[in-house]
Amino acid sequence: MARISIRDFHDDDLDAVVRLWWEARTSSEQPVYSLAEVTASCREDHAVVAVRDEEIVAAAVGRAAHAQGWIVFFGASEDARAENVSGALLDALERKMAPLGLSTLSVLMPEGGRLDQLTSNGFQTRHALRYLERQMPVQRREIDLLKDLGGRILPRHLWEQVAGMRQEKQLLEERLVTPLAQPDLADRYGVVPPRAVMLFGPPGTGKTTFAKAVASRLDWPFVEVFPSRLGEGSGSVAASLRSVFERIGELEHGVVFIDEVEEIASQRSDPPTPMQGVTNELLKIVADFRDREGMLLICATNFVRGLDAAFMRHGRFDYVLPIGLPDAEAREAIWRRYVPVEIAAEVDFAALVVKSDGLTPADIEYAARRASQDALARALRDRPATIGGPTELGTADYLAALEVTRATVSEDQQDSFLEDIETLARL
Structure with a gap:
């Protein structure tokens, strides 16, 4: 599945935002603002969209009134919600509106709407009204x-x-x-x-x-x-x-x-x-x-x-x-960050975690990127006409890349670090 990217709203995106609005209207999260208000804000105020394979899968629309910002519409397809794109999309809208000198960013939600996407992103609930807001981290005079x-x-x-x-x-x-x-x-x-x-x-x-x-x-x-x-x-x-x-x-x-x-x-x-x-x-x-x-x-x-x-x-x-x-859990998380989702199920992460013991996060990133680049180069040489076929990248490629990855931290440096913990650390 292709990655989701976030960008500013374009006029050509309006049909997709309308579609997301109607999808939200038929669910339990009916939009508070009318379609006319949402489309007007898309054109005249501030909006960002999430895109995958040139298809818009989520959108966030905002407007400002004095020092307060309002989220006029926030909608996402089921796939986009499953990939937890909400936080990144709301952050992008906040960054777009920050130069306006806002003190708060607020949301009105209908009864029955899911609040977790907002509360996990810094908004606080005002229970009597189901009114959510969060303080803008930087005020206008500081921007x-x-x-x-x-x-x-x-x-x-x-x-x-x-x-x-x-x-x-x-x-x-x-x-x-x-x-x-x-x-x-x-x-x-x-x-x-x-x-x-x-x-x-x-x-x-x-x-x-x-x-x-x-x-x-x-x-x-x-x-x-x-x-x-x-x-x-x-x-x-x-x-x-x-x-x-x-x-x-x-x-x-x-x-x-x-x-x-x-x-x-x-x-x-x-x-x-x-x-x-x-x-x-x-x-x-x-x-x-x-x-x-x-x-x-x-x-x-x-x-x-x-x-x-x-x-x-x-x-x-x-x-x-x-x-x-990084410990074993951290090394696995780093590997999963760089291994393509399409092949992750076939990769032996346990073997990679063991083999990368003693490496820094940057070392692991280098090995993962080298394995990917080498596999792509091999595919281009061996079957350039069928490059759209299956991804031929697996555990063996990552292990091979690890063999030629030099550890940033030597054993002497690690020993010195452990000594410093005993003599200089103050916890």
């Missing part, structure tokens, strides 16, 4: 600022997409997400919501993925600060770093991420190096972050033992959390 900082609102459900890694996810859920998302609950237990955390582990183990998943889970803007880009102008690196964080401080909420932080936080020496001033500046920034609510600084490093000792003292980072190689 331009966020764009200038290179920040963005990440898709929802990234947290659920991080399969396996149960211990790491549980740590992040308990230590970061819950205290920040439910400060009243944290206060009842005397838990102070974290302000700054350090993730460490071998390269390619998914530290950036976890940072983005936390931002997605909190529904906060995600801003990444790149050490390599600091000081590109006329100012010093320290001044550039200070300027960036001053602007970030204008956001109401946000997850700020610095990857490879060792570039600007390495151990200071005597005599001092030119980067020592940058390290001092970052220490001040971490201290400032601890005085702010609604913000979380996440730093990541591949070389935690190389950080300046001042960063590892209590009072700087609330937690120092290890992120290691």
